[in-house]
Amino acid sequence: MxxxxxxxxxxxxxxxxxxxxxxxxxxxxxxxxxxxxxxxxxxxxxxxxxxxxxxxxxxxxxxxxxxxxxxxxxxxxxxxxxxxxxxxxxxxxxxxxxxxxxxxxxxxxxxxxxxxxxxxxxxxxxxxxxxxxxxxxxxxxxxxxxxxxxxxxxxxxxxxxxxxxxxxxxxxxxxxxxxxxxxxxxxxxxxxxxxxxxxxxxxxxxxxxxxxxxxxxxxxxxxxxxxxxxxxxxxxxxxxxxxxxxIPHNNIPQNDEKTSDKPEVNIDINSVVPVDPSKPYDVRDIIKAISDKSDFIEVMERFAKNIVVGFGRIGGKTVGFVANQPLYLAGVLDVDCSDKAARFIRYCDAFNIPIITLVDLPGYLPGIDQEHAGVIRHGAKILYSYSEATVPKITVILRKAYGGGYIAMSSRHLNADFVYAWPTAEIAVMGPQGAANIIFRKEISEAENPDEMRKQKVEEYKERFANPYVAAAKGYVDAVIEPAETREMLLHALLLCRNKVVVKSDKKHGIPPF
Amino acid sequence: MNENNIKIVIDDIEYDTFSITSFEKKKKWKQPDDRIITSIIPGTIVEIFVHEGNNVHEGDSMLVIEAMKMNNQIKFERNGVVDKILVKPGDIVSRGQQMIILK
Known part of the structure; x- marks a missing residue:
């Protein structure tokens, strides 16, 4: 040959x-x-x-x-x-x-x-x-x-x-x-x-x-x-x-970013969220209203739809969104959505992707099936992964943030870097109805007209506690902002977080609840 | 996909929302009753060691069921008196089928 x-x-x-x-x-x-x-x-x-x-x-x-x-x-x-x-x-x-x-x-x-x-x-x-x-x-x-x-x-x-x-x-x-x-x-x-x-x-x-x-x-x-x-x-x-x-192609911190583009969808961000906390809306409209080109790729779109996770860009840099979805199951936390969110948070943390958390949830889903399915162990994963994550963590409380759900969703207490709240935010130990029924049980049951009294007490509680200002007064919320200011605030916070320094502990690895 | 409009009540507030597949498929909980002994696996009854009216103790042999190519010896998990025997040797039982009821 x-x-x-x-x-x-x-x-x-x-x-x-x-x-x-x-x-x-x-x-x-x-x-x-x-x-x-x-x-x-x-x-x-x-x-x-x-x-x-x-x-x-x-x-x-x-x-x-x-x-x-x-x-x-x-x-x-x-x-x-x-x-x-x-x-x-x-x-x-x-x-x-x-x-x-x-x-x-x-x-x-x-x-x-x-x-x-x-x-x-x-x-x-x-x-x-x-x-x-x-x-x-x-x-x-x-x-x-x-x-x-x-x-x-x-x-x-x-x-x-x-x-x-x-x-x-x-x-x-x-x-x-x-x-x-x-x-x-x-x-x-x-x-x-x-x-x-x-x-x-x-x-x-x-x-x-x-x-x-x-x-x-x-x-x-x-x-x-x-x-x-x-x-x-x-x-x-x-x-x-x-x-x-x-997504970044490896875990080495890098500064490759695309040009910063304005959101493309024509959504009046001020009017997306109904004031009545029991009414649904699609939280993805908010994500699109604050993301570059309104371009968002949702991960696990069909599973545990009560939480939305996925990637978008803000100012040309990729961010991971974690958002309660009031459209499905009122946006509650449950076994499945805890697994979904926790793994996504850990992914973002491993690959140096800042996490933007949008909060609007009534709490954990009540039910025998949830308790028996291990909602304690699964729900703990959200707390663990947020607490563990050292990437920039920025939280925006859109509306309800009640009880354990408030703590879990990247609150200040789990070491979020910046926590913002919209004027529609209700940061409280529980919803006004439940709280009033417990706190004023005696007044309500002893009243001549218990229903009238209950209504009055719920209103009183709402007036005093169902707002962002109680948490803001304690410094748990850094700023109460207009919805329309959100993107600018996030751009600024992400810029500040660029050089975020976290002192690493000498632990080999933690034992997250599986 | 299930896109049913549902209400969820948490802390006395009724939320307007939509359902999802896994929520629709959740199993309803039933109060367990340890007097009713059901088959945990589909198989064939080979032998039954007790008769109606027998006094039985925890750990006593109840029956042998052939499943997954194995003869599985099933034992009583509590003391009691056999009230009813609903199967006989040679019967094919499905998972969850009632076999023996204690008094």
């Missing part, structure tokens, strides 16, 4: 391997409504920026007649590329090659790209589409999973890790996504569970479809395992690219 022939041979060899499981298997993949591994990588990355590694890897299995089998790429594609000009690492399991099953070399390719991501401090995106462990490789494939889980955990809080579920992801395989920061799912395509419908039927005699057991909607709305829901793969990769444009 001369030089040109050798180059020609390489090109041909490449083309062969890049066909994965072959035309028939690719056809089948398409028929099941899925894209191929390489098509997915193309959707994720800037055009033509993908560099692939370990294309010619060979699998390890020697038993059960596997030795002579050729598995192209060993069922996974790994490499690096650019998203909006910034480098990232990616792996994509190739379902066309023996169902994307995970053997030892397959896992080694994944851990190799994880190691590159860690060393270069760039995000790692994993596209999952696999039938699970390659049984023929026995304990070798278990070793592979373990090696991946270990690296997921080591990388946590250092680089963003994103999992995309685009096919089955069952058994032990679910734990890599579960250990990463964000899980993306696509309707009708994603399936995640520890034990599938067959096992459940055999063991428990209960029949359920894959979709109903662990489909995209289940994980987005009920379990909280998934953070982003898309209707198709194209939308999913657009969401990932958008998220990557908001």
């Amino acid at each position: 001369n030089k040109n022939e050798k180059i020609e041979a390489l090109i041909q060899k490449r083309q062969e391997v890049m066909m994965g499981g072959g035309e028939k298997a690719i056809q089948k993949q398409k028929e099941s409504g899925k894209l191929t591994a390489r098509e997915r990588i193309d959707l994720l990355l800037d055009k033509g920026t993908f560099n692939e590694y370990d294309l010619f890897i060979q699998h390890d299995a020697r038993d059960f007649g596997m030795a002579d089998k050729v598995l192209n790429g060993d069922g996974v594609v790994i490499g690096t590329g650019l998203v909006e000009g910034k480098p990232i690492c990616v792996f994509a399991q190739d379902f066309t090659v023996v169902g994307g099953s995970l053997g030892y070399r397959h896992a080694m390719k994944i851990t190799k790209i994880q190691d590159v991501a860690m060393k270069m401090k760039v995000p790692c995106i994993g596209i999952n589409d696999s039938g699970g462990a390659r049984i023929q490789e026995g304990v070798g494939s278990l070793a592979g999973y373990g090696d991946i889980f270990y690296r997921n955990t080591q990388a946590s809080g250092i680089i963003p890790q994103i999992s995309v579920i685009l096919g089955p992801c069952a058994g032990g395989a679910v734990y890599s996504p579960a250990l990463t920061d964000y899980v993306f799912v696509v309707d009708k395509v994603s399936k995640m569970f520890i034990t599938g419908p067959e096992v459940i039927k055999t063991v428990l005699g209960e029949e359920i479809s894959q979709e109903d057991l662990g489909g995209a909607r289940v994980h987005s709305e009920i379990t909280g395992n998934a953070h982003f829901f898309a209707h198709n793969e194209e939308e999913c990769f657009k969401q990932i690219r958008k998220l990557l444009s908001f």
Whole structure:
């Protein structure tokens, strides 16, 4: 072979391997409504920026007649590329090659790209589409999973890790996504569970479809395992690219920021919040009214909707919003929304993202189911994560801030840097009705007309305590501001917080309530 | 998705708001009754060690149920007198099905 022939041979060899499981298997993949591994990588990355590694890897299995089998790429594609000009690492399991099953070399390719991501401090995106462990490789494939889980955990809080579920992801395989920061799912395509419908039927005699057991909607709305829901793969990769444009690409403090743009939505911020604390509104309107370009990406939009978390920018710099949502369940704190908010707060803290908290909540959700589900332990996570966070913490109390909910929502007492309140704020130990009923129980029950007396006492209590000025008088609120002043106040506070110094304690790590 | 208009009452204030999926799916709590012994797992009854009217003590063997390819021996968790036996060997029981009632 001369030089040109050798180059020609390489090109041909490449083309062969890049066909994965072959035309028939690719056809089948398409028929099941899925894209191929390489098509997915193309959707994720800037055009033509993908560099692939370990294309010619060979699998390890020697038993059960596997030795002579050729598995192209060993069922996974790994490499690096650019998203909006910034480098990232990616792996994509190739379902066309023996169902994307995970053997030892397959896992080694994944851990190799994880190691590159860690060393270069760039995000790692994993596209999952696999039938699970390659049984023929026995304990070798278990070793592979373990090696991946270990690296997921080591990388946590250092680089963003994103999992995309685009096919089955069952058994032990679910734990890599579960250990990463964000899980993306696509309707009708994603399936995640520890034990599938067959096992459940055999063991428990209960029949359920894959979709109903662990489909995209289940994980987005009920379990909280998934953070982003898309209707198709194209939308999913657009969401990932958008998220990557908001979040820092590693935990090294940096000052890269976009230009500061004014909010775009035409919302009169003074008129969004009804004065009557029992009336709902969409808190996302407030977020949009104070964010650059009104651009906001919501995390876990479909789960525990009584709290809103997500990223926006203020003055060109990314901030994390945590906001009670009066539109759903009156914005109460409960088990699910505590988990959701606490993890988001810890994410922001790990990646140096300032946290803006918007407060309007009646307190914790009463109920036997909540108590038995462990609302004490789960609710404590919010207190823990706010108290622990050392990033700039700025709080705006929009309306109700009653009782334990007031303390939990990044109050001054949990070491918020700045606490502002709108004139509509009601910062009190509980709502006026409840408080008056307790404090004036005797007067009310002994009155000639108890209902009249109750009404009068509630009014009295409202007048005196349902406002921001009692807390402001004690210095728990730094400033009572007009709603329209909010963005300017936040811009200024964020500027001040730029050089925030926090003395680190020498503890190894805390023991947060799990 | 459930987008039902609901009211939530906290500290005597009634809040106007919308429901969410997980809130709709919450399980209703029931007062536990330790006289009623239900199957914790679906399976097949293999053997029953007691008869109606028997005096039983905590730790006594009650029955064997085959489930998940295992013969599981179920024991009484409290003292009592067997009032009713609702299953017999060979019966297939589902999860939560009543098997024995104590007096």
